[in-house]
Amino acid sequence: MNIVVTGGAGFLGSRVITELLAAADAGKLPHPLTTVISLDLSPSTLDDPRVVSHTGDLADPALLERVIDADTAGIYHLAAVLSGGSAEDFDLAHRVNVDATHQLLETARRLDSPPTFIFTSSLAVFGGDMPDVVPSNLATQPESTYGAFKAIGELMVNEYSRKGWVDARIARLPTISVRPGSPNSAASSFASGIIREPLQGIPAVCPVPLDTRMWLSSPNTAVANLVHAYLVPAERLPAWRVLDIPGVSVTVGEMLQALEAVGGAEARALVSEVPDQAVMDIVCSWPGAFDVDATLALGFAPDSSFESAVRQFHAEFVA
Structure with a gap:
């Protein structure tokens, strides 16, 4: 088959x-x-x-x-x-x-x-x-x-x-984060870019407010x-x-805190805030948390935390 x-x-x-x-x-x-x-x-x-x-x-x-x-x-x-x-x-x-x-x-x-x-x-x-x-x-x-x-x-x-x-x-x-490789055409591509690039010493831009809540895996x-x-x-x-499908619910600000926890203050300093209305119009219309009791009961599972996802990326692609 x-x-x-x-x-x-x-x-x-x-x-x-x-x-x-x-x-x-x-x-x-x-x-x-x-x-x-x-x-x-x-x-x-x-x-x-x-x-x-x-x-x-x-x-x-x-x-x-x-x-x-x-x-x-x-x-x-x-x-x-x-x-x-x-x-x-x-x-x-x-x-x-x-x-x-x-x-x-x-x-x-x-x-x-x-x-x-x-x-x-x-x-x-x-x-x-x-x-x-x-x-x-x-x-x-x-x-x-x-x-x-x-x-x-x-x-x-x-x-x-x-x-x-x-x-x-x-x-x-x-939304998948942290995705390795180059930015793609997704409006949410920044959700990986603001972690991936700074961990490799490259500046990145955050186009949405830091209180934007995201549902990530x-x-x-x-x-x-x-x-x-x-x-x-x-x-x-x-x-x-x-x-x-289960995910973890975090604000963009909390994502950057996870970046700093893994990459240090120097990595966090590489992220600048530059609002992009086109990205905000799409991403900020999305929900930031779901009731996933039904899918958890079927055996699906989320990451333990967003920081664990950042550490996973760091271990595989940076360290």
């Missing part, structure tokens, strides 16, 4: 593939795993004979028909145009985040055995007036193109699951939760398949 990972050549996708292979080696998957297929615009760089890389347009039906077949037991749909890129190019975001999601679901629908379908959503589906802690049944009211298209994706994936065409798990991920914890989503038995899941 195989598992297909869209966005499999990316930072998160590569780590998901690695953890899926480790889970298979440990006998944790509900089926044998012979191949993980990375489907992305770029080839996967993972060096494992069980990883097969396909490149191309995710909205291309012919490509999906070649990649997804009777041996496909699972699909991770991680590929997306991120928040900043969606704000800049509506049509591209619609093609990738809506049209390609629909095409992927249609391809999966034609399989005789419904595959497990993991769709990564975002807290950007929320906006408007919100309580301090968002309950699991709060209606979505996105205030960005990215959030709107993720909300559309949630509805589509859940409907295909309700019809029995896929076995869906819709993972609303926290380290990359390792996010990946562990995404793999766990595959393992949760379908009978334990609610009919509405959206799962608010």
Whole structure:
């Protein structure tokens, strides 16, 4: 059997593939795993004979028909145009985040055995007036193109699951921090940049007020939760398949305190405050805390603290 990972050549996708292979080696998957297929615009760089890389347009039906077949037991749909890129190019975001999601679901629908379908959503589906802690049944009211298209994706994936065409798990991920590498097109990219760059002696800019509250997860914890989503038995899941993945709730000011605790005062001094209204309009519309009792009961888990996420990044990429 195989598992297909869209966005499999990316930072998160590569780590998901690695953890899926480790889970298979440990006998944790509900089926044998012979191949993980990375489907992305770029080839996967993972060096494992069980990883097969396909490149191309995710909205291309012919490509999906070649990649997804009777041996496909699972699909991770991680590929997306991120928040900043969606704000800049509506049509591209619609093609990738809506049209390609629909095409992927249609391809999966034609399989005789419904595959497990993991769709990564975002807290950007929320906006408007919100309580301090968002309950699991709060209606979505996105205030960005990215959030709107993720909300559309949630509805589509859940409907295909309700019809029995896929076995869906819709993972609303926290903002990932600290993400290694270069800044990306997400409006929340600063949430990693204000930690990552100063820990490496590089100045960084904070574009939002320090009292902005954020819902965060380290990359390792996010990946562990995404793999766990595959393992949760379908009978334990609610009919509405959206799962608010646990995170830690911290203000940006508290994030900078964690930076100073790990990197010292000299690292904190490298962060300057330069308000950016375009970033604030998107990020400050997002919730900063969720009621995750239901997902905790299913075995999902957050980081112990944001400082632990900073120390994790420092140990792996700086020290």
